Amino acid sequence: MPTSVRIPVQLRTLTGGQEVITGTGGSVLEIIEDIDRQYPGLKDRICESEGKVRRFVNIFLNEEDIRFLENLQTAVTEKDELSIIPAIAGG
């Protein structure tokens, strides 16, 4: 069973309006590459051209920001859920 990925409003034009899609892979990067194969263009919007996650994109593995883990190399299992979330202001 593949891993669920929650898609923010801003990217749903690429996923045909779907809020949750699924991707297969053992790391965050592999999953991003897999969802990009299914929905071309997704990776470009999440990552910069050199492959780093964009400055204003947050990726969470379950509850945890992947920057507290191993970034794109963070290991992922089928029981996990990834969320892609834009940076939010506030205070």
Add this chain to the structure above:
Amino acid sequence: MSFVNGLQCRECDQSYPKEPLSVCEFCFGPLEVVYDYEAIRPRLSREIIGNRAPNMWRYAELLPLDGEARVGGQAGFTPLVRADNLARRLGLKDVYIKNDSVCAPTLSFKDRVVAVALSKALEFGFDTVGCASTGNLANAVAANAASVGLNSYVFIPADLEMGKVLGTLIYKNNVIKIDGNYDDVNRLCSEIVGKYRWGFVNINLRPFYAEGSKSFGLEVAEQLGWRTPDCIVVPMAGGSLITKIRKAFTEMEKLDLIPDSRCRIFGAQATGCSPITTAVKAGRDFIKPVKPDSIAKSIAIGNPADGYYALKTMLESGGWGEDVSDEEVVEGIQLLAEEEGIFTETAGGVTVAVTRKLIGQGRISSDDLTVISITGNGLKTQEAVQGRLAEPAVIPARLSEFEETLPQVSAVG
């Protein structure tokens, strides 16, 4: 009459119409309001502004509404206080306090941003508004929404100070405590905003909301006699206020309201939540999020959305960033109260203590005219100083008892 051309992504320059949008669809960068400065120029002069009512709307042309402000008519134009006692203690000649601890109606600078956001929410036709908050924004949204009959939903971390929670609940709106820190609250809200047609002040109204902070900087320059200070010290949470103060100074230059600004802009954080100042000091150009652990809860944002631009604001203006321990935060609160009679909250304690630290480091020197940004009120964060102050003596109501106690209670000498 609107002077807003539209919105534009700060990262990739993509243009957007004036709509409730949170971030750029292409790169997730923040959206900035773009004004028609040539149309504004003939409408704003020192004299015109000076003759208007003493609130933030004296700068209406530089705020992103299409019509009259319908919310927060009394917000802003707080005192700029000359602080000679504090200056002496700090070893500076000219120190001013921009005192938003008395901003109307909820005693923090967040009344400015909310006045704009909720006025805009009404223009967009929302009947319900919401926010994720570290406390002050919660108070401001709840109160201002109540004043115009908007429904409001306020999401806060579960561990906020009692004053901040009570100061939200009193307006009888919907308050939801999240078991987690502010960054968890935000993550939830980003999902809620996609599902409900609400105006979320700090999410889909963010481009408009953030512009409200400019009024803080516009007023500082006006109140100093139409010039910017040599230095200004600003507390940072998400890093929006500090970037908007710079935008304010730039706009005033552009409109010839002030001479060219050389103001060095300094950012202040608590060490227990210092992702932005840590990046400055490490010479990094990216922000590493942190898990907040500080008594300065109002500015405890571990993943600051405008952190990158706050960093640029400090460095490009010739300023710097510093952070202080919780102990120093409390000392900062007490110093300002004892010297100037102003009781600020923890964020103000951070700003005062960081100012002192920067002076110690020689980054601010004795001749620099310095403005300290006091953005919130101490009555809302009483926990920070509880147990640190002398307990008052309790005596029977007899003159002899009073006179016996007098030598002990006269601590000042």
